Amino acid sequence: MEDKQKKATAYWKENVRYLFILLSIWLAVSFGAGILFKDFLNSFKIGGFKLGFWFAQQGSIYVFVILIFIYVRLMNKLDKKYGYNE
Amino acid sequence: MSVQTWTYLLVGITFALYIGIAIWSRAGSTKEFYVAGGGVSPLANGMATAADWMSAASFISMAGIIAFAGYDGSVYLMGWTGGYVLLALLLAPYLRKFGKYTVPDFIGERYYSNAARLVAVFCALIVSFTYVAGQMRGVGVVFSRFLQVDINTGVLIGMAIVLFYAVLGGMKGITYTQVAQYCVLIFAFMVPAIFISLQMTGNPIPQLGMGGTLNDGSGTFLLDRLDGLSTELGFAAYTDGTKATIDVFAITLALMVGTAGLPHVIVRFFTVKRVRDARKSAGLALLLIAILYTTAPAIAVFSKINLINTVSERPYASMPLWFKNWENTGLLNFEDKNQDGNIQYLANPTQNELTVDNDIMVLANPEIANLPPWVIALVAAGGLAAALSTAAGLLLVISSSVSHDLIKKVLLPNISEKGELWAARGAATAAVIVAGYFGINPPGFVAAVVALAFGLAAASFFPAIVLGIFYKKMNKEGAIGGMVVGISLMLFYMAKFKLGWLGPLPDKSEWWFGISPEGFGTVAMLVNLTTALVINRFTPEPPSQVQDIVENIRIPSGAGDAIDH
Numbered sequence: 001m002e003d004k005q006k007k008a009t010a011y012w013k014e015n016v017r018y019l020f021i022l023l024s025i026w027l028a029v030s031f032g033a034g035i036l037f038k039d040f041l042n043s044f045k046i047g048g049f050k051l052g053f054w055f056a057q058q059g060s061i062y063v064f065v066i067l068i069f070i071y072v073r074l075m076n077k078l079d080k081k082y083g084y085n086e
Numbered sequence: 087m088s089v090q091t092w093t094y095l096l097v098g099i100t101f102a103l104y105i106g107i108a109i110w111s112r113a114g115s116t117k118e119f120y121v122a123g124g125g126v127s128p129l130a131n132g133m134a135t136a137a138d139w140m141s142a143a144s145f146i147s148m149a150g151i152i153a154f155a156g157y158d159g160s161v162y163l164m165g166w167t168g169g170y171v172l173l174a175l176l177l178a179p180y181l182r183k184f185g186k187y188t189v190p191d192f193i194g195e196r197y198y199s200n201a202a203r204l205v206a207v208f209c210a211l212i213v214s215f216t217y218v219a220g221q222m223r224g225v226g227v228v229f230s231r232f233l234q235v236d237i238n239t240g241v242l243i244g245m246a247i248v249l250f251y252a253v254l255g256g257m258k259g260i261t262y263t264q265v266a267q268y269c270v271l272i273f274a275f276m277v278p279a280i281f282i283s284l285q286m287t288g289n290p291i292p293q294l295g296m297g298g299t300l301n302d303g304s305g306t307f308l309l310d311r312l313d314g315l316s317t318e319l320g321f322a323a324y325t326d327g328t329k330a331t332i333d334v335f336a337i338t339l340a341l342m343v344g345t346a347g348l349p350h351v352i353v354r355f356f357t358v359k360r361v362r363d364a365r366k367s368a369g370l371a372l373l374l375i376a377i378l379y380t381t382a383p384a385i386a387v388f389s390k391i392n393l394i395n396t397v398s399e400r401p402y403a404s405m406p407l408w409f410k411n412w413e414n415t416g417l418l419n420f421e422d423k424n425q426d427g428n429i430q431y432l433a434n435p436t437q438n439e440l441t442v443d444n445d446i447m448v449l450a451n452p453e454i455a456n457l458p459p460w461v462i463a464l465v466a467a468g469g470l471a472a473a474l475s476t477a478a479g480l481l482l483v484i485s486s487s488v489s490h491d492l493i494k495k496v497l498l499p500n501i502s503e504k505g506e507l508w509a510a511r512g513a514a515t516a517a518v519i520v521a522g523y524f525g526i527n528p529p530g531f532v533a534a535v536v537a538l539a540f541g542l543a544a545a546s547f548f549p550a551i552v553l554g555i556f557y558k559k560m561n562k563e564g565a566i567g568g569m570v571v572g573i574s575l576m577l578f579y580m581a582k583f584k585l586g587w588l589g590p591l592p593d594k595s596e597w598w599f600g601i602s603p604e605g606f607g608t609v610a611m612l613v614n615l616t617t618a619l620v621i622n623r624f625t626p627e628p629p630s631q632v633q634d635i636v637e638n639i640r641i642p643s644g645a646g647d648a649i650d651h
Contacts, residue, residue, distance in 0.1 A: 012640050016556075019175050026171045030164045030342075035334050038157075042325070047297035048307030053325040056160035057152075057383040058293060061167045061376050068174045068369035075179075075365055075642075084643040086360060 011082045018074050022067050030060045092463035093232045100270050100467050101247060104474070107266060108251030108259045116506050119256030120187040120486050126261055126357040132370030134264035135354045137271065137471070138479035139166075139345075139375060141217075142224025144382075145271060145472035150444030153386035153393075156316070157327030161334055165341025165540075167372060167379050172346040174368035178355040180555045182364035183639045187356060188483070189349040189547060190491040196554040197562040198632050200496055205569050209546040210349045210487045212573075214480045215520070217350075217539045221477035222525025225470060231415060231449065232466035241525040244474060249518045252478045252485075253511050260478045261357060267471035272377060274468025278452045278461055279381050282388045285455055292384035308387055315394050320433030324390070336605030344540025344607055347548035350479040353486075361642035389447045392454050397429045397440060405429075408453035417443035417450075477521065485514035538580050541607025545572035549615045558636045564622030572614025579606045 033041055038052030046054060079085040087095075113119040126134070144166070152159030184192055190210055194203025222241050229240025251259045283295035287308065299305050313323040322328045329337075345351065354371075355364045396406070402420060412418040419441040420429060431440045449469075452462045489510035494501055501509065546569050553560040553568075581587040583596075584603040594602075601609060627633075 008637065008641055015640075022175060023171070026168065030168050030338065031335060034160060034164055035331060035338065047294075048299065048309050049297040050309070050325050053157060053160075053309070054297070056157060057163055058296075058380055060164050061380050064167050064171050065369070065373050065376050067171055068365075068372055071175055072362075072365045072369050076362060079362065079642055084641055085362070086643050 007082055011078065011084065014078055015075070018071065018078075022071055025063065026067060029055060029063045034060045087459060089459040089462050090234075092460045093466050096460070096463045096467040097233070097470060100266075100471065103266055104247060104251060104263045107262045108255045111255050111258045111262045113254070113256035113258045113507070116187075116490075116503055116510065118258045119507055119510050120482075120490060121353075121356045122256075122258040122261045124185075124357060125359050128358060128363045128367035129370055130261065130265050131354060131358050131363075131367040132374055133268040134261045134357075135351065135367065135371035136374035137264040137268035137475035138354060139351055139371070139476070140271065140378060140472055141476035142221055142228075142469060142473035144378065145275060146224065146228070146445050146448050146469050149382040149385040149389070150447030152383050153390040153447045154442075154444060155327070156322065156324040158329045158334065159383070159386065160327075161329075161337040161341065163379055163383060165338045166345055167376060168338070169342040169345025170368060170372040170375070172342060173351065173355075174365060174372070176552055176555070177346060177352060178364045178368045179361045179642060180639045181352060181551070182355050182358060183361050183642060183644075184635075185356070187353075187490055188486045189352050189551070190487055191495070192554070193547075193550055193565070194491065194495065196632065196635065197550075197560075197565045198629065199562040199566070202550075202562055202566050202569075203491055203495060205566055206547070206550075207487045207491045209542065209569065209573055210483055213348065213539050213542050213546075214350060214483045214487075215524075216542070217348075218477055218480040218484070218517075218521045219524035221473045221480065222521045224473040225477070226525055227445075228466055228469040228473065232463070238526045241522055244470075244477070244525075245518050245522040248474055248478050248481065249515065252481050252518070253514045256510065256514075257353075257357060257482055260475075260482055263478065264475045267475040268374065270471040271468040271475075272374070274464040274471070275378050275448075276381065277464060278455065278457055279385050279388075281457050281461070282392075282451065282455045283384065286388050286391070292381045292388075296384035296387050308391060312387055312391055315391070315398075319394070319398065319431060324387075330600050332600050333602050333605050336599075336601045336608040338605075340544050340605050340607030340611070341540050343544040343548045343611055344542075347543035347546070347551070348540070349487075349543075349547070350476075350483045352547075352551075353483060354479070385451065386447065389451050389454065393442070393447075394431065396454070398431050399428050401427050402429055403427065408450055411453070412446055412450050417446045481514055481517045481521065484517040485510050488513040488517075537604055538576075538584065538607075541576050541580070541604065541610065542573060544607035545576040545610035545614055549611055549618060553615075553618060555636065555639065558633050559622070559627045560618065561622055561625055561628045563625040564618040564620075567621040568614040568618030571617045572610045575613055576607060576610040579603055579610070 034056035041052035042050040044051040117123055148162055181192060186192055190203050190206035193206035194200060222244060225244030226237040226240035229235050230237040251263050279292045280290050283292040284290050286301055287295035287298040288301045289295040289298050299307050300311060309325060313325055316324045358364050358367055421439050423439050429440055430437055432438045452465060489506055493509050494506050550565045550569050580603055583592060
């Protein structure tokens with residue numbers, strides 16, 4: 001019982017750490033690059049896009065999709081490590 | 087074949103398809119009615135979630151809104167996609183593990199209280215009804231524009247179709263029709279976008295074309311041209327926007343959190359088999375949504391340049407046929423104020439002679455770009471698919487909140503399985519009729535309020551659910567207090583600053599912290615969170631078996647069993 005509890009706590013700790021990292025990136029691309037630092041980033045260009053504008057209307061969405069798939073991978077590995085996979 | 091014939095044909099085929107699927111996937115038990123039996127594959131659920139999520143507003147209005155708002159339109163793009171990251175990471179896996187049927191179900195069990203359940207039912211009904219009325223109206227509008235039937239007849243036809251597959255099939259019927267509707271709507275959205283991107287930039291991928299150069303030999307980037315045109319006409323540069331940064335920030339966050347808190351989206355993740363499937367299907371859903379959401383801003387740029395080039399300073403007499411067609415619908419309006427026979431499209435309202443409805447950017451796009459009639463018909467079928475799929479998802483939330491949370495869990499706990507199934511069907515029917523009534527007689531405030539459904543969801547559900555998962559010692563007093571204070575504050579702010587029900591509508595300068603009603607969900611959510619945590623400190627902690635439930639939902643294995651007890 002004790003062991004089971006310990007395992008569950010350790011699993012949850014690692015899970016929360018992943019969430020913290022992934023959500024920091026989520027915050028950085030949307031509220032950071034797309035909103036707060038948009039004017040500064042607009043002085044750079046990729047193709048015809050000003051960079052801040054690109055983050056706001058394209059880039060942040062791509063990053064969101066990638067973030068979820070990274071999360072799926074990380075969690076599947078974590079489940080396996082702790083034997084919670086079915 | 088004419089546009090009219092093509093439209094009847096495509097709309098007829100897609101409707102027959104939806105009805106066929108409904109008959110094939112009838113629900114035989116409450117579990118099938120509420121969560122499609124709990125065995126939907128991640129891909130099917132991803133497609134269904136995407137169709138559920140993308141409403142008439144996403145399909146018909148969003149590109150147009152962005153075309154006229156420029157950078158400010160980014161709030162919708164980031165807000166309505168970023169919420170899926172929150173949903174995938176913070177909610178979906180745990181709610182699936184919990185394994186019940188509805189969002190109020192989770193709130194009621196986690197906070198060991200029927201009072202909490204009832205507050206959640208109330209919030210779910212407010213959010214879903216404000217949202218569904220807009221969808222039925224959307225169905226009517228598409229019908230009237232493309233099939234020349236009366237808007238009200240259009241609403242009635244839409245009601246009949248939704249009634250048929252939602253009432254008969256419940257979540258099971260809705261899921262598989264939504265899969266079909268996703269295919270229809272994404273095809274219908276992408277085909278004209280690809281054609282137009284090719285025409286204007288030579289690049290078939292709209293997302294790249296948007297950042298490319300014009301095909302007219304000038305070598306100018308589209309966005310530079312559009313910035314130039316906008317400032318020449320007196321508007322803000324397209325890539326700059328005019329909203330205050332704090333408001334952009336607040337609106338984006340409110341939309342994100344609201345998206346993650348919308349019951350009709352959350353409940354889709356109860357339908358997959360395992361926790362890992364819930365995570366994966368959230369990723370797939372966002373990928374499928376992102377296809378439309380990254381194309382919409384490209385359409386916005388293409389159509390805005392097209393529009394300005396076609397109308398600005400050109401003689402009214404030389405306007406193409408589509409201009410006159412859309413004038414007849416009232417979506418385009420020209421008034422020759424200086425009597426020079428030319429169209430002046432300017433930022434200055436006293437000199438501007440052209441008013442353009444947002445919706446026209448998607449609806450008239452194929453005509454503006456001279457695309458073949460079947461593409462125009464496809465847009466009609468796509469708009470209907472978007473509106474019907476969202477309406478069906480919302481109706482299910484309304485019916486299950488009533489039949490499961492209100493009738494089964496509170497009023498008649500001894501009701502039989504069969505009785506509950508009939509109650510669910512009855513509630514769905516009643517909900518369709520109410521939604522149809524609002525579609526035919528839209529109260530003036532519906533359009534204004536739909537956008538605020540997100541603020542309401544953010545202010546009520548999101549903190550209660552997240553705290554319920556991530557804070558084991560969160561108790562019922564705190565959660566109920568937070569939800570009540572959050573949603574009341576949001577309703578108050580809406581009534582005062584958006585609807586003007588409490589005295590004359592105040593000026594923008596009186597907004598609290600400079601935040602618009604659309605963005606106020608962020609503030610109300612923070613107030614909900616703070617209230618919950620403060621009350622929680624001074625009230626007893628939850629019983630140990632509730633804390634065990636929380637421990638249990640954090641572990642992904644064993645989700646299959648959870649649904650049966």
